[in-house]
Amino acid sequence: MGGVGGELRLPPQNFAASAIARTRIAEDSSLRLLCSDFSPPQCARIRRLNKNGRTDIPFGSLVFNHVLSQLSSFIVAQKSQSQGIVLVALSRGPLYYEELFKSKGNNVALSNKWIRVLDCCTDPLGWRSKLMESGRIANLTTGTSTRANLYKNVKDLDKLLSAIIELGKELVVEGNGRFAVAIDSVSEMLRHASISSVAGLLSNLRSHSQVSCLFWLLHSDIHETKAIAALEYISSMQASAEPITRPVNGQRGNSEKLPLLEQNLRGGKIHVRFKRRNGRVRLMSEEFCIEQSGIKFTPVSSEAEIIAQSLVPKVQFNLELSEKERNDRAKVVLPFEHQGNGKSIQIYDGRKSLNEDRAEMQDTSTEKVQTVEDSGRGEIIYFRDSDDEMPDSDEDPDDDLDI
Amino acid sequence: MNVQLPNLLEDALGGGGQKGGGRVVLIEDCVETSGAFVLHHFLKRSLSPNSSDAVVFLSFSQPFSHYDRILRKMGCNLVVQRDNKRLLFFDMQMLDSVGREEEKTSEDLLLALYEKVHKAVEICLSPPRNITIIIDDVSLLEVAANCLSNIVLDFLHYCYSLTAEFGCSLITLNHEDIYSSLDKPSLLLQMEYHADVVIKAEPLSTGLATDVHGQLTVLDKGLGGCFINSGKIRNFQFRIKDNQVEYFYPGSRT
Numbered sequence: 261m262g263g264v265g266g267e268l269r270l271p272p273q274n275f276a277a278s279a280i281a282r283t284r285i286a287e288d289s290s291l292r293l294l295c296s297d298f299s300p301p302q303c304a305r306i307r308r309l310n311k312n313g314r315t316d317i318p319f320g321s322l323v324f325n326h327v328l329s330q331l332s333s334f335i336v337a338q339k340s341q342s343q344g345i346v347l348v349a350l351s352r353g354p355l356y357y358e359e360l361f362k363s364k365g366n367n368v369a370l371s372n373k374w375i376r377v378l379d380c381c382t383d384p385l386g387w388r389s390k391l392m393e394s395g396r397i398a399n400l401t402t403g404t405s406t407r408a409n410l411y412k413n414v415k416d417l418d419k420l421l422s423a424i425i426e427l428g429k430e431l432v433v434e435g436n437g438r439f440a441v442a443i444d445s446v447s448e449m450l451r452h453a454s455i456s457s458v459a460g461l462l463s464n465l466r467s468h469s470q471v472s473c474l475f476w477l478l479h480s481d482i483h484e485t486k487a488i489a490a491l492e493y494i495s496s497m498q499a500s501a502e503p504i505t506r507p508v509n510g511q512r513g514n515s516e517k518l519p520l521l522e523q524n525l526r527g528g529k530i531h532v533r534f535k536r537r538n539g540r541v542r543l544m545s546e547e548f549c550i551e552q553s554g555i556k557f558t559p560v561s562s563e564a565e566i567i568a569q570s571l572v573p574k575v576q577f578n579l580e581l582s583e584k585e586r587n588d589r590a591k592v593v594l595p596f597e598h599q600g601n602g603k604s605i606q607i608y609d610g611r612k613s614l615n616e617d618r619a620e621m622q623d624t625s626t627e628k629v630q631t632v633e634d635s636g637r638g639e640i641i642y643f644r645d646s647d648d649e650m651p652d653s654d655e656d657p658d659d660d661l662d663i
Numbered sequence: 664m665n666v667q668l669p670n671l672l673e674d675a676l677g678g679g680g681q682k683g684g685g686r687v688v689l690i691e692d693c694v695e696t697s698g699a700f701v702l703h704h705f706l707k708r709s710l711s712p713n714s715s716d717a718v719v720f721l722s723f724s725q726p727f728s729h730y731d732r733i734l735r736k737m738g739c740n741l742v743v744q745r746d747n748k749r750l751l752f753f754d755m756q757m758l759d760s761v762g763r764e765e766e767k768t769s770e771d772l773l774l775a776l777y778e779k780v781h782k783a784v785e786i787c788l789s790p791p792r793n794i795t796i797i798i799d800d801v802s803l804l805e806v807a808a809n810c811l812s813n814i815v816l817d818f819l820h821y822c823y824s825l826t827a828e829f830g831c832s833l834i835t836l837n838h839e840d841i842y843s844s845l846d847k848p849s850l851l852l853q854m855e856y857h858a859d860v861v862i863k864a865e866p867l868s869t870g871l872a873t874d875v876h877g878q879l880t881v882l883d884k885g886l887g888g889c890f891i892n893s894g895k896i897r898n899f900q901f902r903i904k905d906n907q908v909e910y911f912y913p914g915s916r917t
Contacts, residue, residue, distance in 0.1 A: 318856050318884075351857075353827045382824050385817060387774055388781075397781045447853075448820075451813055482852050518898050521882075525894040 319501040319528050319548075321351075321444070324477040326555045328357075328442055329364040335374050335440075342440040342472040344374040344431030346424050350448035353381045354408035364554075376427040379408040380420075384452070386412040414452045417461045428470060438472035441465055445477040446491065455487045462494050498533045504547070526550060530557070671910035672704060675881035675897040676860065685793065685832030687823060689858035691851075693840040696877035698864035700901075700908055702799055705834050706730070707739050709795045710749060717748070717787035719780060719796045723755045723803035736906045751783045755807065769808040773818040784825060794829065796822060800836040805850065812850040823857055839863070859884050867900070874916065875900045 328347070334340040347357060354377045361375075383389055389412055391397045411423055428439040443449070449458050465474050480488050480500065492498055503524040527549030534542045548557045581589070688705070692698030709716045722730070730752075731741045744750040755776075767775070780796060787794045798804060801815065808814050819835070826833050835854065842848035855861055863880040878900045885894035900916075902909045 353824060355827060381820075382828070384820065387777055387817075387821060390774070391778050391781065396778055398785055447856075451816060451853075479852070479856055482847060482849050482856075484847070518880075518896065521896050525882075525896060 318479070319503075319530075320477050320479060322550070322555055323499065323501050323530065323548075324442075324444060324475075325360055327475060329360065331440060331442075332361065332375065333364070340440075340472075341438055343433065343437045344376065344428070345440045345442055346376050346378060346427045346431070348378045348380060348420075348424060348441070348443045349408075350380045350384070350414070350443070351445050354379050374431065376431055377408045378411050378420075378423060378427060380411045380414050380448075382408075383410060383412050384414040384448075414449065417449075417453050417457050421461050421464055424465065425468065425470075432470065436470070438470050441471055441474045443474075443476035445479065447477070447479040447482055450483060450487065455490055459490050459494060462491070466494060496535045499530055500533075501528050501530045501548075503528050529560070671897065671899045671912070672701070672879065672881070672901075672908075673708075675879075675883065675895075675899075677883060685795070685826045685830050686859040687826055687857055688832065688834045688860045688862065689854050690834070690836045690862045690864070691839040692836065692864040693838060693866070695866040696864045698836055698862065699799070700903055701862055701864065701879070702797060702834065702836055703730070703733055703737065704908065705795065706797065707734060707737050709793075710734075710739055710741075710744050714793070715749075715790070716793040716795060718744075718750050719783040719787065719794060720750060720752045721755055721776070721780070721796070721798045721804075722753065723807060724799050726754055726756065727752050738906070748786065751786065753779060753783075755804075769811050769814050770817075773808055773814055777818060777821050780822065781825070784829060784831060788829065794831040796825070796831055796833045798822075798833075798835045800838065801850075801854070802838050802841055816850060816853055819854065819857070874902060876903050877901060878913070879910070 328345070331340065331342075332345060335342060335344060349357060357377060388397070409423070409427060411420065413419065424441060428441070431437075431439050446458060446462075449461075462474070462476070465471050478488070478491060504527065527547060529545060529547050532542075532544045532546075534544070536542070545560055546557050547560055548555050550556075690698045690701050706718060706720070709718045720730075727741070727745075734741050741750060741752075745752055784794055784796075801819075804818070805812055805815050808818075822833050825831050837851060837854060839851065842851045861882045861884075863882075864877055865880070866877050867875060868878075878898060881897045883895050883897075899910050899912050901911075
């Protein structure tokens with residue numbers, strides 16, 4: 261993940277955020293990307309890809325929560341361009357998010373200033389209000405927070421758009437301030453409206469001058485590929501979370517793939533695709549694991565090393581070398597090297613070396629004498645053992661062996 | 664045979680009652696292995712004399728007498744519990760036909776059903792206590808809604824919002840193999856996304872056995888509230904007897 265932060269070009273007026281984005285802190289680099297604001301409306305999409313092994317945790321919502329709390333802490337610290345968040349809650353109620361912010365240590369009393377929750381979860385189709393108006397059920401609503409604004413007709417996306425913008429304008433102090441929009445989740449929205457109208461809503465939000473960034477959660481295994489592609493074109497960044505290992509289809513019984521599934525519960529991989537304005541696409545991937553305190557992100561390589569180390573079989577003898585042993589091994593002179601008699605090292609490769617040629621030229625005279633003396637060289641002298649043996653017979657010498 | 668076996672299902676569910684908001688439990692089964700016994704387990708647990716919990720039961724598959732007969736063998740009298748207002752039983756096989764006669768749309772039908780559930784929750788809340796809503800089963804609910812799975816999901820969404828608001832638990836049963844031909848079984852997948860605990864009942868991968876009736880895989884996502892604690896997954900086998908179900912780890916039975 262090196263250099264992720266360094267590649268970011270943030271608007272010069274936003275020094276704090278750019279400084280954060282430039283610091284390369286491994287554990288959060290990909291999320292810092294998602295959380296930093298850009299001058300044009302920035303859309304980030306978090307999706308969860310999970311096709312074969314459905315028995316695992318929906319990490320998408322965890323990543324979404326992480327991004328949301330990260331962004332909110334930036335806003336509270338005034339490190340972000342946006343002055344507040346409008347959270348469109350479709351799949352989880354406002355109470356859930358209240359608890360989330362509480363657990364992250366954000367001041368809930370202050371949160372009135374920077375967050376507005378549009379509650380599309382409690383009564384998305386107006387069933388409750390219909391029943392309450394006719395007096396058939398009592399109004400039991402007890403702990404709903406005052407900050408949550410109930411929205412009762414999710415099918416009407418035009419009204420939803422204006423409700424979001426209205427809430428955003430409440431957050432912004434000056435006229436030209438900006439706010440972020442978070443949608444949880446677009447999958448729910450797609451259940452109530454067509455893909456074209458949802459895409460219309462998202463692109464209207466994206467092009468609104470007061471929306472600094474927009475991010476949403478989508479469960480990609482529920483929807484058709486074309487719907488996912490349509491939403492991907494709108495977004496400038498896409499983070500998809502998937503399990504570390506996919507179960508092989510051949511494994512029928514759950515007991516066989518239990519270890520795999522258990523591994524998937526502890527964490528997963530996240531792939532981030534980031535489209536730059538000039539059209540360049542960067543791909544990044546990281547791994548994450550679930551801890552008590554939240555999600556922890558780690559670069560892929562380090563995790564792979566740990567696995568590689570654990571793969572070395574445990575044996576009784578030592579496979580590693582100590583420092584002294586390593587030094588000793590370096591001192592050993594290999595057989596083809598000269599054993600330290602001052603000559604340069606010559607390795608025979610089948611050809612005569614230059615030095616050898618010269619030496620031969622000098623020694624020609626002496627050699628000639630030798631040749632005369634050893635004229636008998638190269639002869640084969642052979643004595644027959646006895647007369648029984650036929651000279652050069654074709655007989656197999658091992659013929660008498662009974663194999 | 665009075666040896667107290669550890670109840671692995673209870674262990675996998677994290678024991679006892681969940682504090683601070685109920686959970687959404689999805690039970691998936693298939694033709695070969697029915698998951699109905701898990702529903703009975705939950706029913707018995709909620710109506711146990713040690714607690715004061717109430718149950719709202721929507722039955723699309725069986726009449727009251729069916730559950731009464733089974734639970735009686737397990738040591739729980741449903742008639743008494745119904746009279747005590749601890750069990751609110753809705754026989755949807757009957758109510759469904761009433762709705763059809765009035766020529767209501769599926770949405771009206773499920774709106775009326777939601778009204779019933781909401782009212783039942785109101786009644787049960789009069790002394791505040793844990794409420795468990797049980798739906799047996801969702802595939803037949805889908806049939807009642809003319810197979811409009813979107814409307815079923817709307818209905819379930821309202822039930823989920825009840826769990827978030829009043830701390831009810833929601834337990835649903837659905838059949839996995841019905842959706843096996845679909846590339847993207849939207850209804851089942853969305854139910855899985857919403858569930859905190861998914862329990863799968865499957866036959867043994869090695870085939871039929873006389874003393875083992877199947878295996879259960881319990882996935883606890885561990886996302887209760889917002890506090891992340893990593894989930895756990897358990898797999899064990901079971902044997903259904905007349906008055907109880909035995910749970911044991913694979914290979915621990917001779």
